[in-house]
Amino acid sequence: MTYFFQQSLNALQLGSIYALIALGYTMVYGILTMINFAHGDLFMVGAFFTFIAAVYLGLPFVPTLVVSMIVVGLLGVLIERVAYRPLRNAPRVSAVITALGVGLFLENFTLVFYPYPQHIPTLIQNTTWNIAGVSISSLQIIIILLSIGLMVMLDLIVRKTMVGMAMRAISWDKAIIPLMGVPLNLIVSATFALGTSLGAAAGTMYALAFPVIDPYMGIMIGWKAFISAVVGGIGNIRGAMIGGFILGTVEIMVAAFMPSTYRDFVAFALLLVLLIFRPYGILGKPRPQKV
Template sequence: MTTFLQQTLNALQLGSIYALIALGYTMVYGILTMINFAHGDLFMIGAFFCFLGATFLNLPFIPSLLLSMVGVAMLGVTIERVAYRPLRSAPRVSAIITALGVGIFLENFTLVFFPYPQSVPTLLKTVIWNIGGVTISNLQILIIVVAILMMIMLDVIVQKTKVGMAMRAISWDKSVVPLMGVPLDLIISITFALGTSLGATAGTLYAIAFPVIDPYMGILVGWKAFIAAVVGGIGNIRGAMIGGFILGIVEIMVAAFMPSTYRDFVAFGVLLILLIFRPYGILGKPRPQKV
């Protein structure tokens, strides 16, 4: 029982990181029906921004997090403006190839400056509590709380604000949105800023939990979060959160109760089986035909 509780806590920690990244994929897909395959690498850049802030500017945790969010949001908005916007009416495959290219560019650009893995200085002193045999660290609590706060904030923005209303309208039919007087490009930029800053948050939290970072760290994590977004129902924000937590739970439970080399094999197997039964994802719906 204690093992189970312990692993549940670990699963929540990992799942909240996946969920934050998955949100970035799903938001961009929701408004542009395009997979931003550079998103995993923006997560990596987020970790590096946190590292830079902590190492060279001696910033504590919250300012490092904010630096990372702002830096990555600006980068994300720039990438959309320079690389994706000119391709908005081009065939989907061109945009996807461009996104993959942007990802490889970001990895190698980082590699120029940091050819070796870097260790992130301790931003927060670890405190470990032992409650009935379950060890809980303050970092775990922090990661889960920050992630959940971000998700609540995003949900409020999307459901309750005017900008969020415009985002939802774009996801339904972006061709009509300008006729409402809504500046389409501005809303798309805001969406990129929000999605990528959540990715940066994930990168920062990840760097705190696993403080050795390298330019390729975003690839596998990015793919996993993408699959989590698809399992939740790509384009659906709550779906991305659920998908992220499911992936975290499956991974941790497999590693806990089976040989750890089975982890990705079983995790991805479960997700593929889920997709057979729910091809649009858990909360995804087949798009109704437009009349």
């Protein structure tokens, strides 16, 4: 039983990282109905800026996190401005392929500078408490609380502020809302800034929890976060959070109670089963098809 609780804690940690990345996918999808496949790689860039800030600038944890979030948030806005905006009225797949291209570009560009996996120095003094046989590290607590805090903050921004209201309005109708005076481009930029900086925060936390980073780490994590977003119902912010925690739990539990090589297999098989019964995800609503 202690083993179970121990693994639950790990699941919460991994799930909160997935959820943070999934939020970026789902926000961009909600506004532009476009899958930003470069998002997983922005997560990777976030981890690398953590590395840069920590090693070259010697910053402690909080400034590192802030630097990484701001830089990657700006990078996300830049990518949207340069690569996605010219394609806003093009066929949807062109934008998706552009996103794949941007992702590959980020991976390989990072690879040129860091061809080998890098080690992240310890930024947080890790103390471990033992409560009823379950060992809890301060790092885990920080990751879980911080990501939950960020998610609550995002939820508040989207639900209570003017920017959030504009975002929801644009995801409702992209054609009419700009006519009512909502600046479309500004809101899209704000969405990208928010989404990618959350991804960067996840990158920082992932880099602290699993301190070896390489330029291709964003691919697998990115796809899994995307799957979390779909499980929760893509375009739905609370769905993405739930989906992230579900996927994290499933992965950790499969690895804990079955041979660990079955992890991907069971996770994806579960995803398929879920999509058969809830084809639009847990919180997603089916869109009526019109002829």
